Amino acid sequence: MSLITVGTMAFDAIETPFGKVDKIIGGSATYVALAASNFVTPIQQISIVGYDFPKEEMDDLKKRGVELDGVEIVADKKSFFWSGKYHLDMNSRDTLITDLNVLADFNPIVPDSYQGAEFLMLGNLDPKIQLSVINQLKTRPKLIVLDTMNFWMDIALDGLKEVLKKVDVLLVNDGEARQLSGEVSLVKAAKKIMGMGPKFLIIKKGEHGALLFHENHVFFAPALPLEEVFDPTGAGDTFAGGFIGHIAKTKDISFENMKTAIIVGSALASFCVEKFGPNKLKEITKSDIASRIDEFVQLVNFDIDLV
Amino acid sequence: MSLITVGTMAFDAIETPFGKVDKIIGGSATYVALAASNFVTPIQQISIVGYDFPKEEMDDLKKRGVELDGVEIVADKKSFFWSGKYHLDMNSRDTLITDLNVLADFNPIVPDSYQGAEFLMLGNLDPKIQLSVINQLKTRPKLIVLDTMNFWMDIALDGLKEVLKKVDVLLVNDGEARQLSGEVSLVKAAKKIMGMGPKFLIIKKGEHGALLFHENHVFFAPALPLEEVFDPTGAGDTFAGGFIGHIAKTKDISFENMKTAIIVGSALASFCVEKFGPNKLKEITKSDIASRIDEFVQLVNFDIDLV
Numbered sequence: 001m002s003l004i005t006v007g008t009m010a011f012d013a014i015e016t017p018f019g020k021v022d023k024i025i026g027g028s029a030t031y032v033a034l035a036a037s038n039f040v041t042p043i044q045q046i047s048i049v050g051y052d053f054p055k056e057e058m059d060d061l062k063k064r065g066v067e068l069d070g071v072e073i074v075a076d077k078k079s080f081f082w083s084g085k086y087h088l089d090m091n092s093r094d095t096l097i098t099d100l101n102v103l104a105d106f107n108p109i110v111p112d113s114y115q116g117a118e119f120l121m122l123g124n125l126d127p128k129i130q131l132s133v134i135n136q137l138k139t140r141p142k143l144i145v146l147d148t149m150n151f152w153m154d155i156a157l158d159g160l161k162e163v164l165k166k167v168d169v170l171l172v173n174d175g176e177a178r179q180l181s182g183e184v185s186l187v188k189a190a191k192k193i194m195g196m197g198p199k200f201l202i203i204k205k206g207e208h209g210a211l212l213f214h215e216n217h218v219f220f221a222p223a224l225p226l227e228e229v230f231d232p233t234g235a236g237d238t239f240a241g242g243f244i245g246h247i248a249k250t251k252d253i254s255f256e257n258m259k260t261a262i263i264v265g266s267a268l269a270s271f272c273v274e275k276f277g278p279n280k281l282k283e284i285t286k287s288d289i290a291s292r293i294d295e296f297v298q299l300v301n302f303d304i305d306l307v
Numbered sequence: 308m309s310l311i312t313v314g315t316m317a318f319d320a321i322e323t324p325f326g327k328v329d330k331i332i333g334g335s336a337t338y339v340a341l342a343a344s345n346f347v348t349p350i351q352q353i354s355i356v357g358y359d360f361p362k363e364e365m366d367d368l369k370k371r372g373v374e375l376d377g378v379e380i381v382a383d384k385k386s387f388f389w390s391g392k393y394h395l396d397m398n399s400r401d402t403l404i405t406d407l408n409v410l411a412d413f414n415p416i417v418p419d420s421y422q423g424a425e426f427l428m429l430g431n432l433d434p435k436i437q438l439s440v441i442n443q444l445k446t447r448p449k450l451i452v453l454d455t456m457n458f459w460m461d462i463a464l465d466g467l468k469e470v471l472k473k474v475d476v477l478l479v480n481d482g483e484a485r486q487l488s489g490e491v492s493l494v495k496a497a498k499k500i501m502g503m504g505p506k507f508l509i510i511k512k513g514e515h516g517a518l519l520f521h522e523n524h525v526f527f528a529p530a531l532p533l534e535e536v537f538d539p540t541g542a543g544d545t546f547a548g549g550f551i552g553h554i555a556k557t558k559d560i561s562f563e564n565m566k567t568a569i570i571v572g573s574a575l576a577s578f579c580v581e582k583f584g585p586n587k588l589k590e591i592t593k594s595d596i597a598s599r600i601d602e603f604v605q606l607v608n609f610d611i612d613l614v
Binding site: 088089090184185186187188205208209211217218219220221222225226227228229256259260263299300301302 | 492
């Protein structure tokens, strides 16, 4: 009855038009765990960190119900470090530094205590690592969700295609969906990508919302129009965490419930961008989340009695 | 109980990745009338054409309930001509030719028979012309909707600001909202623009849908994800026509009803892009429109029982 999350735990340095932070906790698995733990525990984390990753951050995650048995701590290396600078429109960014550090040796071993998990969230990583985690699981989870990015399409397309055959839900952005499929139309892209393995495809469009495709169905979830987007770092991972968190809580993997899960993911992501790094995610309560979800309902709600 | 529409009636030459057409009927007022006449008649058109504008197109509009008393026919000049080429992603285009022809002399006189109209749709034109039409109306319409573009912000900002004070609803795209307000955030942009006069602001985002702002409320309408976008020409005008058509039919200018009107406009626009120019708009039936609107309902419909 648990959820395994696989991804990075890292330090980020972020510069946006609104400010700058030299060192803040980040990494896909961190954001996923922070978001998903609002809905379900335990979360069984698989990651790797260096000697420099703060004990208080680990303790904070544990308090939220995140098990860290699968997080390897390397005593003589530093944690993964990423540094980026956002452009004025916040839709694009330049990566300034990528120090792999411990990530170069990441070869995750699934702890015995994690076996039997019903849900698996594979954060953006080398497809070989994602596949290795799937292959180590003695019972196939009820739902496997995979996040990836254009980088892996560029340098590890064959490996990515192999792991795609084994997952249920793929998360990509619109540019990545176009790259992976070779189609400009997202509807055509979705059909091709679902032909590669995933029965469900989520296309994230940032401030323009997200699309969920399944068979011949499509669902659209908007992003909340925000007065200030302070820092988009981690918004995609937070979306994924909210999505899988809702699914794992409800144990319902239907298309209908995935629509709701996408609204939940969008709501969590809308909090994430309000402060630097994961700061806002650490503050929010269940009641904040419920109000924010209600804003999404209001945003798209209209009377159907039309013509 | 009628609707006045003001705008261009023109010839277009269009090239898209899917084909090319050398001469097809276009112009903002043509698209608005084709869309709006599905919902309300008479439509009282104000425009200008040359000797070359086809009689059969005029007759076709009349059959749809479009009155042409306000359309000046200039015997010795050609109709307005625009030629453009779309890029592969269909989100951007290059204007190749703009031959103003009759449009250079456009100084519309509102026919007496149009006086007393309840609704006024001002298509994208020189703000001076838009203002002149407003000033000629003896009774202020119940609702005045204005469409404009970045071109007028560049060369006629003062005139635009003057006419903005006199309208109820402004239609612009996201780039234009940012340009007009000087704000990157669309929420902030909307607040500033509503301070310039319009009580309602619609921000069109093309394939990413549309936002409706009013006081502290916001509504989001998606665009339908389409397998093929064949030709986007006229989609914005068609959206405006569906919007004002629904409003004029229901005579309800509340925020709630404007939400529905935006869905109607989006549905009409989704047809427009399926064939060259206005060809698809000429074919569709009330039943086609009802089915398409139902697709929009399905697209955004989700269960609210969340947390």
